[in-house]
Amino acid sequence: MIATILPGSTNFHAVGYNEHKVSKGIARLIEIQNFGSLGTFHKPTPSELVGYLQKYSSQNSRIRKPQFHMAISCKGHEMSEDELLDFAHQYLKEMGYGESGQPLLVYSHYDTENTHLHIITSRVAPDGRKIQHSHERRRSQEVIDRILGNDRKKKTEYDINLANQYTFSSFAQFKAIMVSMGYEVYQKDENVFVKHGGKVQKEIPFSEIESLFKSGYRERTRCRQLRSILKKYRDVSSNKEELQKELKTKFGIDIVFFGKKDAPYGYMIVDHANKTVIHGARVLAVEELLDFTTPEERFNRIEDYIDQLLTLNPKITQGEIYSKIRKQRAYIKKGIIYFDGQSRPLKPFMAEAIDRNNRIAMVEMFSPATEAERDLLCKIFKVSRTDLVDISPERTHYYTDAVNRLREIFNDETVSSVRSQLHEEGFTIRNEEDVTYAINFKKHIIINLTEERFNLERLRKQPVKPIERNRHQQPAKPVSRFSGNARLRDAGGGSHSEKREWEVGRKDNYDDVDDEHSIRR
Incomplete structure (x- = not known):
């Protein structure tokens, strides 16, 4: 069970978000409570719903963003819509949003593979006071565990023992295993903290983790297999989240990225099937892993880029082009583009222009000072466009x-x-x-x-x-x-x-x- 508390707002934009999905046929308003006469004689419009929530929340002008918006979901369809709605009512009551008179909108969404609801209400209680929101996300997880009867500390102990059975050679690799299980892990001073649901569940001496370090996993055959798998599923995935899901479902492989969400600087491969952790750079560079285009599209992109370079600098040479495209792991030679073990001829006009520019560069290395010297060198090096060759009078x-x-x-x-x-x-x-x-x-x-x-x-x-x-x-x-x-x-x-x-x-x-x-x- 996952409950995600979403950002608040002054204008209750969550109503528009959910109503837009209703208009697309992928969501439905399944419950409306305490909205006065709205909905009695006709279906309320989005603007009427927003107007009521704003008027209700105006009881307490000190609350700058009164919107409370959350999504609650279960794994797959293990719970029906009605069962999840009952769970949501228990959850809201324990979080302080279940008092009589509290306005409530519940939408059911059908655009994912799991049952999930979106709930909208106000952070203002019916008597005008602000509903307690300190440590809200941590309390949210505690409420879910209490309703479901989960013993999170016991589960954490079990998962740590499971992680210890893996082959890992650094704290970063141990961390990757725990992250793949849904935990947050960090080191402070001489201790390691394992966090889940916004709360530290376990504190371990770093020396205890360090004692489990083993020599780095370097089986070349498995790394080659993983490289092939990553490239294959990258080419049929639209983003890294889709890639992670495919690898986890089909191969029991978790990809754990490090750095910013939209710009990770690296990743680890947690190979659950072999209980090993491999540094991603040993298999495939992170830039290459996140290059979500087909090989044909990559060649087109490289060729378009070369075309742009020729437009910006009509005299650019093969060496200068290489210095630009090597970041894309590509190079050109004799009119052929080489990329990732594959090749494709450049368009003829580009190949001819680059060959001409290479010859022009050879002529200009002599620094001809007169037109006669330039013309002779152009004749020797078979350059037909003498007008493109610079003369150096000095x-x-x-x-x-x-x-x-x-x-x-x-x-x-x-x-x-x-x-x-x-x-x-x-x-x-x-x-x-x-x-x-x-x-x-x-x-x-x-x-x-x-x-x-x-x-x-x-x-x-x-x-x-x-x-x-x-x-x-x-x-x-x-x-x-x-x-x-x-x-x-x-x-x-x-x-x-x-x-x-x-x-x-x-x-x-x-x-x-x-x-x-x-x-x-």
Whole structure:
């Protein structure tokens, strides 16, 4: 049996709430008492009922919210409507609302799976005094226990002994077991208090609970089963209350949330079938557990969000999008959305835009300072929308350092092949419409060698100087490679010898390398 005392009000809005349900056919006014002549000749309207209650309550102007509204219900249909109405009369009498002349409205509701009534009256007694309401909720539970003959302390003892049979490794897990049984549990100093019906029913030394701690339950197979169950029933539930009910009914599993009712920060799984408690984070993140949408709806939601990001920032890249959607446990790669082990292609226009933006970002890493530099880089990285690429007129210090380094190479007469030296520095030479560029793809630097007035003649092939010999020196006698005295390999050893190039034919002149270098992408 549960009696819930609902908020009071100045205008008796509970009448409108119940009458609205009557108009919908899911409630019925089953009793009206002490409303004078109302209801004698015709069915009273909601405004007439409210008017009478307000006039009656005006006997005591000091009571700011005179409405008394409560709901009383039983488990399922273990009590009939008439039996529950009789119980309600006993309850109201013991709570102080059963005096002769006290106005009373009783509505029966049919929109739930259990028999329940709503009762409306005034907190003003027929003689104008205020009806006692101190510790009202606690007295309410005591009255219910007295009528039903319940021994709540004995029941609490029984449930604590039952909880002690579970495997739990912390006070929070013990608390979760008791909460799943309908108790409120808290620790103060060195004691644990077990509360029910607004009253502490049992006080236990914390050390007694601590002595029952066992190593954390870590059976991976059961955790995988629970993860599958939670996700399956989450996808067919509309809210966490419905999910809790389904899991309790079908599997004997209680989900106990911690934190605010509308924004819990975590939860415990009380697995009654195995008498264990598992921290929810080991099974499924709380955000994922409370994501009450179908997989198709989740993909649509993620895709809509990406569309919004592209609208707000037409140049947003794949990496930037990932940083936004990873909170939704999703990511995109090569035009595919990945979420919770499933995947779905992005809409083509989005995939193309993101791929284009990734290429634009690669171009902008070079900080092109002129339209010519921008256009060349767009050509290399296959960016068709050059208008979307930003030009950076201010040269970076990386650019200045690179130019200075290249001048050292060009001005060094001891360098026989400038082109080879540039390659060693990481630069590729590119000719474009009579303009020569040096591009470093690793360091993202582009230098217009023509504009910077480099001596481009030094990039051409250098003539090979003949080896000067001493005129008295006899020319070396050629030795046949097949001669018995010839060595097939250098004396230094195997294929990793520092002179290995002698064996296969050394080629360190890059002058013959085509200017049109392909770029691995």
